[in-house]
Amino acid sequence: MQAGRTVTRAVAVPMARDWRGLLLISPTLVYALTMLAAPLALLIIMSLWTQDVIEIRRTISLDNYRQVFTEPLYRVLMARSLLIAGVVTLVTVLLAYPIAYFVAFYGGKRRGMWLLLITIPFWTSYLVRIFLWKVILGYNGVLNSGLLGLGLIDQPLTFILYNANAVVITLAHAWAPFAILPLYVSLSRIDHSLLEAARDLGDGPVRRFLRITLPLSMPGLIAAVLIVFIPTVGDYVTPRLLGGTDGLMIANMIEVQFGKANNAPLGAALATSAMLIVASVALLFLWLNQRSLRRVG
Amino acid sequence: MSNQPIIQVRDVAKYYGDEPALAGVSLDIMAGEFFSLLGPSGCGKTTLLRMISGFDVPDRGSISIDGVDMAGVPPNRRPTNMVFQSYAIFPHLSVAQNVAYGLKRLRLGRVETKRRVEEALALVALEGYGGRQPHELSGGQRQRVALARALVMQPKVLLLDEPMSALDKKLREQMQTELRRLQRAVGITFVLVTHDQEEALLMSDRIAVMFNGSIAQLDSPEGMYRRPVSRQVASFIGMMNFLRADIASIDPSGATVNIEALGSALLPGVSVGKPGSATIGIRPEMLTMLYGDHATAERVFRGKIVDTEYYGDLTLYQVRIDDTATVVTVSMRNTAGRPILQAGDRTRIGWGAESLVLLDPLESAK
Numbered sequence: 001m002q003a004g005r006t007v008t009r010a011v012a013v014p015m016a017r018d019w020r021g022l023l024l025i026s027p028t029l030v031y032a033l034t035m036l037a038a039p040l041a042l043l044i045i046m047s048l049w050t051q052d053v054i055e056i057r058r059t060i061s062l063d064n065y066r067q068v069f070t071e072p073l074y075r076v077l078m079a080r081s082l083l084i085a086g087v088v089t090l091v092t093v094l095l096a097y098p099i100a101y102f103v104a105f106y107g108g109k110r111r112g113m114w115l116l117l118i119t120i121p122f123w124t125s126y127l128v129r130i131f132l133w134k135v136i137l138g139y140n141g142v143l144n145s146g147l148l149g150l151g152l153i154d155q156p157l158t159f160i161l162y163n164a165n166a167v168v169i170t171l172a173h174a175w176a177p178f179a180i181l182p183l184y185v186s187l188s189r190i191d192h193s194l195l196e197a198a199r200d201l202g203d204g205p206v207r208r209f210l211r212i213t214l215p216l217s218m219p220g221l222i223a224a225v226l227i228v229f230i231p232t233v234g235d236y237v238t239p240r241l242l243g244g245t246d247g248l249m250i251a252n253m254i255e256v257q258f259g260k261a262n263n264a265p266l267g268a269a270l271a272t273s274a275m276l277i278v279a280s281v282a283l284l285f286l287w288l289n290q291r292s293l294r295r296v297g
Numbered sequence: 298m299s300n301q302p303i304i305q306v307r308d309v310a311k312y313y314g315d316e317p318a319l320a321g322v323s324l325d326i327m328a329g330e331f332f333s334l335l336g337p338s339g340c341g342k343t344t345l346l347r348m349i350s351g352f353d354v355p356d357r358g359s360i361s362i363d364g365v366d367m368a369g370v371p372p373n374r375r376p377t378n379m380v381f382q383s384y385a386i387f388p389h390l391s392v393a394q395n396v397a398y399g400l401k402r403l404r405l406g407r408v409e410t411k412r413r414v415e416e417a418l419a420l421v422a423l424e425g426y427g428g429r430q431p432h433e434l435s436g437g438q439r440q441r442v443a444l445a446r447a448l449v450m451q452p453k454v455l456l457l458d459e460p461m462s463a464l465d466k467k468l469r470e471q472m473q474t475e476l477r478r479l480q481r482a483v484g485i486t487f488v489l490v491t492h493d494q495e496e497a498l499l500m501s502d503r504i505a506v507m508f509n510g511s512i513a514q515l516d517s518p519e520g521m522y523r524r525p526v527s528r529q530v531a532s533f534i535g536m537m538n539f540l541r542a543d544i545a546s547i548d549p550s551g552a553t554v555n556i557e558a559l560g561s562a563l564l565p566g567v568s569v570g571k572p573g574s575a576t577i578g579i580r581p582e583m584l585t586m587l588y589g590d591h592a593t594a595e596r597v598f599r600g601k602i603v604d605t606e607y608y609g610d611l612t613l614y615q616v617r618i619d620d621t622a623t624v625v626t627v628s629m630r631n632t633a634g635r636p637i638l639q640a641g642d643r644t645r646i647g648w649g650a651e652s653l654v655l656l657d658p659l660e661s662a663k
Contacts, residue, residue, distance in 0.1 A: 196352060197385035201399030201450065202373045211398075215389050 047268035056265065064269030074253065074270065078277065081250040084164055084239075085232035091172040092179045092228045093221065099176075100183035100220075101213075104190075115184070118177050126174060130241050133170045137161040137242075162244030170238050179224035186220025187213070222289040226282055233278050250274050303328040303453060303486050304349060309358035311344055311510075318344045320510040321358065326454075326488060331480050333489045333497040336507035337533070343458060345507075346490045350456050351375050363453050378447035379456045382463070384439045386431045392418070392442055393427030399450045417449035420479065437468045444476075448483060457489045461496060473499055494534045498522065506530050528656045531578045538584070538625045539656070542577040552655065558623040559598060562650040576656040581613065581628035583652035587645040588635065594647025600625075602642045612637055616646060 022029075047064055050057045068074050103114045121129065136142045137160045144156040159165055190213060198208045214221075236251035243249070250270065257267030302325035311319040319341045326332045334342035347353040348360060351372035360367045362376055378399075387395050396414045405413070418424055421441035431439065440460060447455055460476075461469045477500045480487045491497050497504045498518040505515045514526045525531035528539060541557040551565040556577050585594060603624060604615040614627045627646060629635065638644060 191383065191385065193381045193383050193385040194387060196372070197379070197381055197387070197446075198398070199352075199372045200350065200377075200379045201446070202402050204373060207402070212387065 043268050044272055046265055047272045049265045051263040051265050054262075064266050065273065067266060068269050068273050074250075077248065077250045077253050078274065080164070080248075081233050081274070082277070082281070084167055084247075084249060085229050085235075087164075088168050088171045088175065088232045089225055089229045091168060092175045093183075093224050095172065096176055096179035096183055096224060097221075100180045100187055103180075104184050104187035111188075115181075118180050121173070122177065127237070129174060130170060130238060133166070133173070134161070134242060137166055137169065161242065162247065164243065164247045166242040166244075167235075167238050167247045167249075170242055171232055171235065174238075175228045175232070178227045182220040182223035182227065183217060184220075186217045186223075190216050218289060222285055225285060229285075230278055230282060234274060301328045302326060303363055304488070305359075305361045306345070306349075307359045307361075309345070309348060309355045309360060311341075311348070311353065311356050317510045319348075319355070322507075322510070322512055323358075324505060324512060324515060326486060327503075329484050329486055330502040331477065331487045331489070331500055333491060333501040333504045334507060335491055335494060335497040335504050335533075337492055340507040341510040342490045342492075342507050346456055346458055346488065349454070349488065350377050350379050376453040377456055378450045378452040378454075379458065380440070380443045380447050380460050382459045384443040384460075384463075386434075386439050386442055386446075388431050390431075391427065392423065392429045392431070392434070395431070395442055396427075396446045396449050398446060413449055414445075417445040420448060420483070421445045422475075436464055437472060440464065440472065444479070448479075448485070452485065454486045454488060457487060459490055459492070461491070461493070469496075476500065498534070506533060508533075523654075525578065525654060525656065528576050528578070531654065531656055536581050536626060536628070537578045537654075538581065540577045540579070540623065540625075542575050542655075544572045544575050544655075546572060554653075554655070556653075558618040558621040559596070559648070562596070562653060564650060564653055564655055567655050578654040578656050579625075579648065579652055581626040583648065584616075584625060584627040585647045586614065586627055586629050586638070587647050592645075592647075595649040597645055597647050599643070599645050602638050602640050602644055604640055605638065607637060614638065614644075616644060 046056075048060045048062070050059065050061055050063055099118070103111055103118075107114050134141070138144070139156050139158065139161070141161070143160065144153075147153045148156065160169070194212055194216070195208055198212045203211060233249075234251045235249065236255060239247045239249045239252055243252075251274075254267045254270045254274070257263045257270060261267075304326040306322055306324045306326075308321045308323055309319055310317060310321045322341070322345060334345060336342045344353055348355050349362070349367075351367065351370060351374075367375060387398065390398065393414050396417050397410050400410050400413060414427065415424070418427060421444050423438065423441050423445065426434075426438070426442075431442070434442065440463075443460070457476075461472060464472060473496055476487075480500075489497070489500065498521070501518055503515065503517055504521050506513045506521065508529055514521060514530045516524070521530070521534055525534060525537075531537040532539075540559065542554045545553045545555055545561070547553075547567070551563050552567040553561065553563050554575065554577060555561050559577075587594065587597065599619045600616040601619070602614050603617050606613040609631070611628055611630050614629065615624050616627050617624045625646075631637070
């Protein structure tokens with residue numbers, strides 16, 4: 001009898017916990033289902049339909065995808081998006097790493113203050129920051145007039161606005177805190193005695209960094225790369241406002257398809273394809289990270 | 298062990314603000330010996346160890362290792378290796394990669410590196426563990442990896458910073474014995490920092506007891522236990538009864554002292570100090586409880602037991618000496634047939650003058 005009662009309890013308690021758990025996350029679950037899963041499913045279904053002048057034909061076909069992967073324009077835009085996102089990621093992480101390193105290792109009691117200062121750019125709207133970069137980088141902008149005034153250049157620089165460079169500069173600045181924070185977290189977790197042990201075993205500063213600090217901060221580095229890379233591929237405001245014609249990216253084309261071109265199914269196919277490509281790049285990174293963690297040393 | 302000093306510390310001082318962490322320490326550590334720096338936390342023992350390893354720089358004085366002055370030599374270029382208190386095992390590397398870490402820079406080649414790693418792992422009884430990840434190891438195994446990683450470098454001196462403090466009692470005792478065996482086997486000079494006096498006594502050839510940034514006494518374990526120079530050292534190493542005393546006279550045969558509650562005694566061979574007040578120390582195991590009326594000793598006093606602490610293998614009695622307020626601790630082994638006496642029982646205690654230690658002459662007992 002005693003045993004029987006114990007068994008029922010052992011089954012009943014986790015069940016009750018499961019239900020309570022579901023209840024706890026239900027608002028979030030409803031949100032996730034209606035705002036993320038459902039639209040995603042709709043998008044994928046729509047990408048299989050076809051736009052027939054003003055009507056949408058609801059027969060399943062892969063025509064849109066064929067167009068996406070064969071038309072040179074879409075391929076160029078996709079490649080450019082990946083390239084710009086790659087460069088933005090590289091620049092952002094290269095700039096963020098030393099800052100995160102400094103705060104984690106030399107921040108001392110002022111770590112909190114440094115982190116607060118790093119988030120200051122967020123106190124203004126992203127759009128306002130883009131316009132500020134326009135003011136800085138423009139033909140008669142702060143940078144050009146400053147350099148002209150100093151006599152360092154005779155002609156205003158034009159390669160810094162309305163092209164891919166402007167997009168890279170603006171996004172690298174905008175994403176910096178997002179990259180600094182995960183890097184800071186993983187760097188500040190490194191036990192200093194590990195660095196002393198490496199030193200004790202004969203490593204100078206460079207080897208110590210490459211063999212201990214860098215591999216141990218890899219999770220933060222990968223997080224930073226993904227956090228910057230994924231939204232950048234799909235960014236649409238910055239290229240629209242600062243990119244000119246050379247700086248347009250895939251998201252701008254998706255917007256065109258849903259809007260002016262009135263071809264929502266093609267837009268959906270472009271969006272789905274972009275998502276798939278970004279997802280595969282992300283998975284590749286995660287896989288590389290695990291492999292590097294195993295093989296470092 | 299040889300008589301060649303491998304480490305020479307000369308008047309080394311370090312200040313944090315105005316507080317001296319080390320106030321001018323000098324000592325020689327001999328090649329091949331097991332040397333311990335013993336003291337309470339904050340006494341400067343770890344600071345001294347970190348200066349030998351190069352992680353801290355002295356404000357004054359010099360340290361030389363194997364005849365070479367170490368001023369300006371960074372830790373990565375010193376012939377020392379360290380076992381850290383936290384072990385500092387690299388979490389992203391396997392056991393074998395951890396042990397091979399320092400060898401990589403030496404470019405010994407794959408075969409030689411592998412051979413040395415396996416040799417080092419065998420030395421610490423971790424054969425076949427090379428492929429394990431650090432998180433799969435127990436505390437004791439992690440410590441062995443840390444040892445192997447340092448020993449594989451064949452350092453002239455191995456520095457150990459409280460290596461046992463993270464282990465539980467049983468494992469600690471086992472590792473103490475093993476570390477001692479290992480040191481004898483490899484013949485490398487070991488410098489151990491510890492706050493555990495038993496550990497220091499058990500493992501060391503010589504011990505330096507440190508208080509407030511200075512060495513209070515440097516001696517063999519036996520010398521340290523039998524002839525502590527001060528009340529501070531005596532109370533840090535083992536248990537000790539302290540009694541107030543007056544040095545009545547000092548002549549070639551020894552010092553005559555009047556001890557509270559015990560009376561007058563001649564300390565043979567004691568010639569330090571001047572007539573005046575002092576402290577006399579006597580270890581609890583040097584006081585013998587006399588069972589039966591016929592048992593006798595060189596000197597005897599009577600008393601009443603006020604408390605009994607039973608430890609299994611031995612019993613500690615608190616005994617108030619008759620006609621005084623003085624309470625002394627007496628330690629008795631619980632050998633066969635010996636009864637355990639209880640509080641309130643009367644007893645006779647035997648003692649001898651040769652087991653008395655004269656401490657801090659000219660300083661009154663506190």
